[in-house]
Amino acid sequence: MKAFRRVTAPAAVLDRPDVDTDQIIPKQFLKRIERTGYGEFLFFDWMKQDDFELRRPEYESARILLAGRNFGCGSSREHAAWALQDHGFDVVIAPSFGDIFRTNAMKIGLVPIALPSGEVRMLMDTASGGAEMTVDLESQEITDPSGCLVPFDFDAFARECILEGLDDIGLTLRREDAIARYERSHLPRVETTALPG
Amino acid sequence: MSQATLFEKIWETHLVAEPAGEPTLLYVDIHLIHEVTSPQAFDGLRLAGRSVRRPDLSLATMDHNVPTEEGPISDPLARGQLEALRANCEEFGVPLYATGSGHEGIVHVIGPELGVTQPGMTVVCGDSHTSTHGAFGALAFGIGTSEVEHVLATQCLPQHRPKTMRLTFEGEPPEGVTAKDCILAAIGQVGVSGGAGHVVEYAGEVVGGFSMENRMTVCNMSIEWGARAGMVAPDDTTFAYLEGRPGVPAGAAWERALDEWRALPTDPEASFDREVVVDVSVLVPQVTWGTNPQMVAPLQGSVPDPASFDDPEERVAAERALAYMGLEPGTRIEDIHVDRVFIGSCTNARIEDLRAAAAVVAGRHVHPSVRAMVVPGSATVKQLAEQEGLDRIFSAAGFEWRRAGCSMCLGMNPDILQPGERCASTSNRNFEGRQGAGGRTHLVSPVLAAAAAVAGHFVHPQELGAELEPVA
Secondary structure (H helix, E strand, O other): OOOOOEEEEEEEEEOOOOOEHHHHOOHHHOOOOOOOOOHHHOOHHHHOOOOOHHHOHHHOOOOEEEEOOOEOEOOOOOHHHHHHHHHOOOEEEEOOEOHHHHHHHHHHOOEEEEOOHHHHHHHHHHHOOOOEEEEEOOOOEEEOOOOOEEEOOOOHHHHHHHHHOOOHHHHHHOOHHHHHHHHHHOOOOOOHHHOOO | OOOOOHHHHHHHOOEEEOOOOOOEEEEOOEEEEOOOOOHHHHHHHHHHOOOOOOHHHEEEEOOOOOOOOOOOOOOHHHHHHHHHHHHHHHHHOOOEEOOOOOOOEOHHHHHHHOOOOOOOOEEEEOOHHHHHHHHHOOEEEEOOHHHHHHHHHHOEEEEOOOEEEEEEEEOOOOOOOOHHHHHHHHHHHHOOOOOEOEEEEEEOHHHHHOOHHHHHHHHHHHHHHOEOEEEOOOOHHHHHHHOOOOOOOOHHHHHHHHHHHHOOOOOOOOOOOEEEEEEOOOOOOEEEOOOOOOOEEEOOOEOOOHHHOOOHHHHHHHHHHHHHHOOOOOOEHHHOEOOEEEEOOOOOOOHHHHHHHHHHHOOOOOOOOOEEEEOOOEHHHHHHHHHOOHHHHHHHHOOEEOOOOOHHHOOOOOOOOOOOOEEEEOOOOOOOOOOOOOOEEEEOOHHHHHHHHHHOEOOOHHHHOOOOOOOO
16 A cells, blocks of 8 residues: 655545545446556546536645545445545545545555544635645644644554555464464355355 | 344454454455456455465356346446456456356345355455345445455455444334335435444344345445444344255254354344434335435425525535436425336345336336336346246336346446436435436335336325235
8 A cells, every 4th residue: 555644735625525435436437447547537527517626726736635524425436545546635534434435545545534523624714725734644633724733533553554554464464373263163154166156 | 141232243253363453353254246346456466476365255246337238248348347357256266157157146136145145144245235235144344445355365354343233113114115115214314424333233023024135125225324234133034035045054054054043133131332213103105305315205295495404514415416406395206207217236126126016017007208127136036037927017018127237226337327317216326426427316115116117207106006015
């Protein structure tokens, strides 16, 4: 995964609740078998609308996305997280996230930060003009455009993985003994290789 | 032993390691795979020089972008993705039910019908509707592609323990009210993020009386209110469904399995982190009017006025939804006319769903302004339906009878809505553009979709004089 420590950049404001992953990346782009190149299709249908927030020129170099509650709900498509990262976003800040989206994001080093809705609202107010803010995963602090510090909680293990860009499959494989022990004491009830061809 | 919930019993028996300061490592009994969320995961294995740890606990099928009309695949990207799945399964030794194998179908339909999904198991798949399998008393949840790769390589997943919730359906639903209506009403009540972070167990007498098909419909839509997974306690209905299926043990092994499965249901004194009650005794059929499944109204109701929402965010979202859906506040739901009807998806394309819909359309005809299609959930469902003559009922009524696949639930194949087209759909998501850019989706039960096909607008099937199958 892509390691991430801190970013200072404008934050784009997408003040809508329940933005689902179908909006973030529509299905016609899920037929590709590559992991990269989804950024140009981010919010494909909404980007065609003149009044879509993310089209504002002041957000062109945004690397932080401020969004409404339950961001990334719906489909499990990791393509949504890939598209946001590929488009240039390092961080998404929202009052809450769809569970699968949050996990997908953390697995690729796109940092999903959940804050109380009042704090997200405050950040949205200060960021809407394209002013820069800083998100520091190491110190777990956001510095808003006026210099105010906003601390945030983040899963300690995921934070370590993202700061170091760790491959967590490698970490699990280090537990080979435990996995093998489990498999010896739990024989499978169904083996798919034995199903009718 | 202390009192435990169904979820807790499964969780405890799948712990591989609980390292300090790290997520728990959970063992995966069955990993289901399809063409859309797996190619990058197999690529990852190749890049790292890793193999699939347990091909014998993995099962792949083709469902999301397969065409449902006879003939070759015309879309080169879709064809490439299906070919990639075939090549990956071959290279890594993963069993694959490819199109034409006779066992293919929507991944959440074939797992149960093959008897691969069983009580007490952990089941994962790179698809959010994996929650469907929870109907068997399994812990089943959707994962992303990075996690698909993780399971392929290790057969384990690092997981934080979710919270638990029990959703009790109270009362007996009136005639014509289905499992789909129960879950849509529940989502309307708790909201699209009401279940976030929780594994939910569905309970109540009505759930105990539900068939496996109905339980799967309910569990399927767990993700639509944000729940990590949905489950139902296994009982005699579960065991009767499973007995004799290909993946299920026979003889003494079956008896041993039954003993284990009977110990799974939540103990009487076990407690949940949250309890929710949904009264279904006065429920009527449900129809969504907006762009997420929480935006739902009773069939006899009307499209709400956004001004009636207290929460300013909800108000703006409702305004946006109505603009997208091309609907005016106050419009009676029964006055909404549809252009298309889709009976299909992992929510409602099992044999019982097709029987219920066929009973409504039998001897009737699709309204001249409506184009209607039935897409069976699997090749097996299709074959069974044809043995029962359901295909002839649908075809005589003017429905298109298709091959199995996900089809217009998400429109990755050629089955899509045109901009502005309005569809009564038995699927699970009414998001903007879900069934085709600019398309307008109303989620309903199979019997309501069938009735809408005949009438050209939403109507209670009883008003057509249709005989309804009982809910269970």
